[in-house]
Amino acid sequence: MNLNFGVKPLVSCLFLLGLIAASKAVHLFPSHELLNGKSGSVQLPTYNVCQLEYLDRENAHIVGVVEREGSADGRWGNWFSKLRFEIELQGDHRAHFKMVPVSGESGQDHSSCKAIKPHVLETVEPTSDAPHWEVPESVTPRLPATGNKLVSPLKVQLEQEPFSVRIVDERDGAVLLDLQAGSFAMAPQFVAMNARLPEGSSVFGNAESTRAQLAMQQGETRTLWNRDTPAMFQDTNLYGSHPFALVRRKDGRAHGTVWVNSNGQDHTLEGDVLQSVAIGGVIDVYVLAGNRPDQVVQQFTGLVGRPHHFPLWSLGWHQCRYGYATVEVLEEVVANYSKANIPLDAIWADIDYMDNFKDWTWDEERFPKQKVKQFSEKLHANDQHLVVIVDPGIKIKQGYQPFEKLIATGSVVADVKGNPFEAMIWSNVSVFVDYYTKEGNAYWKKEAQQFVQDVGLSGLWTDMNEASNFCTGEYPNHYPAKNCDFPTPAPFPTRRRALSSERIDKQGRNLASPPYTINNGAAFGGHQPLDTKAVSPNALHANGFPEYDAHNTFGLTETLPTFDALLAARPGKRPFILTRSSFLGSGRIAAHWTGDNEATWDNLRLSINGILNSNIVGMTMVGADVCGFINDTTEQLCARWQAAAAMYPFARNHNDIHALVNQEPYRWPLVASITRKALKIRMANLPYLYTQMTLAAMGKQGTMASPVWFFTSDPEALVPQTQWMIGRSIMAAPNVEMDASSVSTYFPPGRWVSAQNMKTVSDSQNVGAWVEMKSSIEDIHVYIKAGSVMPMHSAGLTTAQTVSSDLRLLVIPDLSASAYADGEYIFDGGDMQGSLDGGQYTHVKFTLQNCTLEISPVAFGYSATPLLSAVDFESIPSGCSTQQASISVLEDSTSFTASASEQADGQASFEFDQPMKLSKRIIVQL
DSSP: OOOOOOSSTTSOSOOOTTOOOOSSOOOSSOOOEEEETTTEEEEOOEEEEEEEEEEETTTTEEEEEEEEESOOOOTTOOOOSEEEEEEEEETTTEEEEEEEEOTTOSSOOOOOGGGSOOOOOOOOOOOTTOSSOOOOTTTSOOOOOOSOGGGOSEEEEEEETTEEEEEEETTTTEEEEEEOTTSEEEETTEEEEEEEOOTTOEEEEEEEEOOSSSSOOTTOEEEEOOOOOOTTSOSSEEEEEEEEEEEEOTTSOEEEEEEOOOSOEEEEEETTEEEEEESSSOEEEEEEOOSSHHHHHHHHHHHHOOOOOOOGGGGSEEEOOTTOOSHHHHHHHHHHHHHTTOOOOEEEEOGGGSSTTOTTOOOTTTSOHHHHHHHHHHHHHTTOEEEEEEOSEEEOOTTOHHHHHHHHHTOBOBOTTSSBOOEEETTEEEEEBOTTSHHHHHHHHHHHHHHHHHHTOSEEEEOSTTTBOSSSSSTTSOOSSGGGOSOOOTTSOOOOOOOGGGGBOTTOOBSSSOSSOOOTTGGGTSOOOTTTTBOOTTOBOTTSOBHHHHGGGHHHHHHHHHHHHHHHHSTTBOOOEEESSEETTGGGTOEEEOOSOBSSHHHHHHHHHHHHHHHHTTOOSEEOEETOSBSOOOHHHHHHHHHHHTTSSSEEEOOOTTOSSOOOGGGSHHHHHHHHHHHHHHHHTHHHHHHHHHHHHTTSOOSEEOGGGTSTTOGGGGSOSSOEEETTTEEEOOOOSTTOSEEEEEEOSEEEEETTTOOEEEEESSSOEEEEEEOOTTOOOEEEESSEEEEEOOOOSSHHHHHTSOEEEEEEOOOSTTOOEEEEEEESOSOBTTTTTTTOSEEEEEEEETTEEEEEEEEEOOTTOOOEEEEEESSOOTTOOOTTEEEEEGGGTEEEEEOOEEOTTSOEEEEEEEEEOTTSOEEEEO
């Protein structure tokens, strides 16, 4: 059983480690103070349980009501006097704790708590008469947990007077959620939790921001309020908000907490306490048991949605520039890649292609639609792809059909008077679709679908969707930027900005100036107004709720109908969307890039943690603008960046129109040479990379991660900030320092070989080792862990060309007594929508042990899987012979012998006379 309830129902549910239940519990930890860098501190109130009901003792499901004890500091608003709560163990790895205000309360209700009946807290849908705001499940799903909760390692500890909650992992006694009395509270615009962490823990996540350290540092605040701030600025809130904290305990075990709350937030690490404040919403927390970091991420995506199964071509190389002025320029770039013999899967168009930056249009002089269509068809004939950008704002212009269609739906974000909210973006004064309406979603889907079909696009790039606004608040309030100095266009009359008195909502909240000020825009002084470069927080959605609550979900709500549009426009093929703004669950439908970085060595280094942090929050297809977006790159910087990006999940070279230097890799002979070398390694390992992405979509593991994810008991694996793993076998450790001739690299325990030359670079079995690796400008620092069987192809110039070649296996034994190695391979054609759900894929596992390599099909639902033509051994294990090896196909009862071609360095290759089908079990006996 999960919970051993006390004899009396109003006594503590479960106490561990000899604690005795009592009706009046002492504070096990002192009350905490939440700090606001602008306004001082506040003491949180405490609560007592007045109603408690066990819905299912065996399934550990409790509901109740608590009442605030005494008076409390009201600086952050009137504390709710009564709160409902629900605690439930879910599946074999998850617990859920939720608290909401009793309906109708605003801190003034003094009715009898005994009269309030506890009940299950279903998600409240967003309407004008909703008692409070919650993130709708249509935006961020809360998927059912897997497994049997009766075997869950999690236990609940609850005290009633004063009320406190603990979620305990009984495997080691660690407290995963520790909310003591006086450490959590709720007011209309101040929802706080001070969660005490196990001593010595490291905290990751709470993305998105650019950080030099992947783990949170002492005193560091991570603010979540989606904002159009270039990624070149460190330690400030950026485009996405993901309130998910992955906690690694000092023994290497890990757990996670997910706060499903879309309001603006601050998360601060103070000692062993994670202080979390939201300026609205509710406490809706999921605790994930882990206990390895990669398991925590899997459990996280099992809650908010598994990563999208991205098409194979998205793992190829991509090229873009804001400033490709004509379709002929795009054609020239593609041709130059081919001439330079550099792989290219996709060419991208920034806003240059639009007619005066208006969505769903083509500039008929520079990008005539018919010529773009012909260009797209030519790309497809060469297994290449065209992706273009779209912005969320629709230009206010009579006669512009997308605008008039949108206005006719009535599904636009409105101001406080019910008029369309006006913002300034690239297309000048514009309005925004309200994606919280069926009509708004249908409008966007139809426009996007037709646009994609017209020219044969392969994907869409959704930019500026925080939503960004060049002005502060609503046009024509004059934010200090020349973009705001435009007259209001017809058909809307000029009007001044809404008065602050009009920003008090029905719940009495001051949406423009909440009592607690999150650290919005820390890079620009901090604590900036919420509408800085954003839609005003008092703008209204059609259901009557304000942007204040829904702001952080805007990008995700735009991505949802975009995904549907691509499904409809390209039947049977997987959608590809690159989004800038994101929220919990965005990874289930979209890729992401880290945003507008700068062409500097610092930004090259920082890109790595940015990508790692996005992977933590379930966004597996992530990259950075290679060689830097803002300002001019240099030959050396671009060369090193191209080499590093060869192991980004999403690899795209992109820069700004204002940069004087075009930075396509073929511009410099040196950069071209390095790019060819680096992408040869990437393309050769494409089967492995695609398998890792597919496993992530299946919920079996992640993709790009810190080494400590896989070497959990090795604290030194926390130290490197510019190294990463892809799955368990590949590690990248690029040279990211100007003029550096060596790279200090940490190799976790085990043997590691260079992917560039197959030489062993580290062999330390029990502990890891720091190795000073020589690094010429031509060196590619990618390594493979011994004990791996790597499926590989001959590298081509596109992903399609690459996977058309026969498969080879590279076996790198661990050289232990059993000479062990393993690996796996999944393939489904690369672009088929629903292949995983429909079982239309091939899954093969490879195992080497004691001189026997076994190739075993696990699933074979895709008949066109590449054939296996060779097996390469990086080294031959002791006691094994390469002469007259026996190769058996068990299903056919056939067997033949083959001799390996051996090299002086101990490597050996078996080339088969005829390629073999992977649908059958094959044994290679050395």
